[in-house]
Amino acid sequence: MAKTNSKTKDLQWIKxxxxxxxxxxxxxxxxxxxxxxxxxVQNYSAYNAIRSVAMEEMVHMAIASNMLAAIGGTPSFxxxxxxxxxxxxxxxxxxxxxxxxxxxxxxxLKNFMRxxxxxxxxxxxxxxxxxxxIAVFYKSIKAAIKxxxxxxxxxxxxxxxxxxxxxxxxxxxxxYIKGKDPVKMLCDGIDEILEQGEGAAAKDLVTSSKFxxxxxxxxxFAALFYGASYQKPKGIQKITKQNEPKFFKGTPIASPExxxxxxxxxxxxxxxxxxxxxxxxxxxxxxxxDTAFSTMLSTLDTVWNIPDSKTSSSWKNLGAAxxxxxxxxxxxxxxxxxxxxxxxxxxxxPKLYPNEIKFISKYTDLSKPVFYGPRFIxxxx
Numbered sequence: 001m002a003k004t005n006s007k008t009k010d011l012q013w014i015k016x017x018x019x020x021x022x023x024x025x026x027x028x029x030x031x032x033x034x035x036x037x038x039x040x041v042q043n044y045s046a047y048n049a050i051r052s053v054a055m056e057e058m059v060h061m062a063i064a065s066n067m068l069a070a071i072g073g074t075p076s077f078x079x080x081x082x083x084x085x086x087x088x089x090x091x092x093x094x095x096x097x098x099x100x101x102x103x104x105x106x107x108x109l110k111n112f113m114r115x116x117x118x119x120x121x122x123x124x125x126x127x128x129x130x131x132x133x134i135a136v137f138y139k140s141i142k143a144a145i146k147x148x149x150x151x152x153x154x155x156x157x158x159x160x161x162x163x164x165x166x167x168x169x170x171x172x173x174x175x176y177i178k179g180k181d182p183v184k185m186l187c188d189g190i191d192e193i194l195e196q197g198e199g200a201a202a203k204d205l206v207t208s209s210k211f212x213x214x215x216x217x218x219x220x221f222a223a224l225f226y227g228a229s230y231q232k233p234k235g236i237q238k239i240t241k242q243n244e245p246k247f248f249k250g251t252p253i254a255s256p257e258x259x260x261x262x263x264x265x266x267x268x269x270x271x272x273x274x275x276x277x278x279x280x281x282x283x284x285x286x287x288x289x290d291t292a293f294s295t296m297l298s299t300l301d302t303v304w305n306i307p308d309s310k311t312s313s314s315w316k317n318l319g320a321a322x323x324x325x326x327x328x329x330x331x332x333x334x335x336x337x338x339x340x341x342x343x344x345x346x347x348x349x350p351k352l353y354p355n356e357i358k359f360i361s362k363y364t365d366l367s368k369p370v371f372y373g374p375r376f377i378x379x380x381x
Contacts, residue, residue: 009144011071011151017141018068021193022075023090024134025061027082028115029054030101030376034261035112037332037374038103044256046104049220053116056217060193062171065162065304067189070174070182071152072160077300078380084264085359089115091137101376102263102363104256109225116197116217118205121241135194142190149183156182162304205230205239205247227253259337261373263363268375271352275345282372285335290377292327297378332374341370 036050065075082090085100099111119135145152157176164173172192174185197217205219215223219230222244229250239247262269269286273279346366350357364370 009140009147011148011155014141014144014148014152015068015071015073017091017137017144018064018071018073019076020091021064021138021141022061022068022077023080023082024093024137025057025064026077026080027086027089028057030082030084030374031099031115032057032112033328034101034264034373034376035104035108037329037337038259038261039256040259040333040337041257045253046224046256049224050104053217053220056196059171060197062166063189063193066164066166066171066173067186069160069162069164069304070176070186071155072158074160074162075301075304077297077304078294078378080297081378081381083266084376085266085356089134091134092132093134093137095132098359100263100359100363101373103261103373104258105363106225107363109221112221113218113225116221118216118218120239121218121244134197138190138194142187145183145186145190152186153182156186161307163307165303206232223248223250223253227255229253259333259373260365260368260370261337262341262370263360264373264375265353265356265360268377269372272341272345275348276342278339282336282339285331285339286372286375289328289331289336289374290379292331293374293376294379296325298380328374336372336374339372341372343369346370 032050032054036047036054039047039050041047068075085098087098088095089097089099094115097111097114099115102108115134117133119133122133122135156174159176164175165171166173172189174182174189176182196214205216205222206214215230223229226245226248228248230248231250233243233246233249236243236246262272265271269282273283273286276282345352349360349366353360360366
């Protein structure tokens with residue numbers, strides 16, 4: 001995992017920070033997709049909302065990758081390793097947040113809301129403004145870019161060996177263009193990530209008109225949490241944690257039916273599989289998913305780091321990676337999640353995972369039938 005602990009926020013620090021940004025955007029995907037896959041019916045409002053957030057996180061990961069490539073860095077995907085459950089996210093964001101792979105629930109939605117919390121609500125959590133939320137992390141990169149303006153301009157003009165990907169399919173790219181300031185281009189890229197994610201410039205959880213006045217990620221998750229769509233109330237100009245429920249009194253959102261998957265323990269179910277008579281088949285299904293997931297990450301490495309002359313066109317390889325993500329649902333919902341964990345093993349969980357049982361039982365109802373879920377292990381590392 002990239003590190004950003006250098007005291008001098010120079011060009012190398014910015015490269016490391018942008019690699020952390022890639023890993024940060026990546027780290028949210030297994031969290032969101034685990035909950036989305038636990039909703040086996042795709043036409044749920046909840047399924048579509050989570051899917052829309054996950055797709056934008058992929059776009060943000062691409063933007064951060066293009067920014068890193070623009071200043072001569074090398075975006076890395078197949079080397080990323082985030083072990084769940086985890087405390088805190090890459091880049092030092094949300095350092096006290098304990099999060100893991102779990103089915104859809106109000107408890108998990110609370111975590112998602114914390115991850116995507118906008119600046120306008122941060123003070124209500126009684127945390128200092130410098131608290132490293134995702135927004136604070138990105139703003140530190142933006143400040144460093146401005147501080148190293150001359151080095152940034154020189155680096156972008158010089159270029160690097162990695163590709164810029166996505167200008168033909170809507171992703172922001174940052175190649176050198178005479179007459180355009182690379183510093184402004186990169187800062188605009190960060191603003192795009194923040195605005196689409198949090199609605200950072202808004203006071204009512206909606207992005208600016210530049211981004212089609214779309215609801216922020218926080219607003220989408222909050223709507224699911226409160227069971228009603230976002231609707232700004234009359235007479236209230238600013239949202240706070242205290243009046244937040246009043247902003248979600250729109251169209252009711254029905255609670256979806258959830259497959260009660262077991263929150264993934266740190267060993268990726270190894271102790272459970274060893275006791276399960278069906279463990280061999282379950283293990284194969286889990287490995288098939290992990291292999292497909294790891295292949296997607298390797299493909300992304302190819303997209304950004306193999307010259308176009310060798311790959312014909314980078315967007316075709318990107319399309320292959322995205323298509324691979326479609327397969328994840330099949331490998332998860334129709335293979336892994338069809339296998340119930342035997343009741344006698346569920347009863348042994350406190351003994352098998354004494355240090356994790358509190359986390360597991362918080363996100364999985366152990367009084368009901370329990371099923372396996374995807375574990376998103378990157379086998380490249």
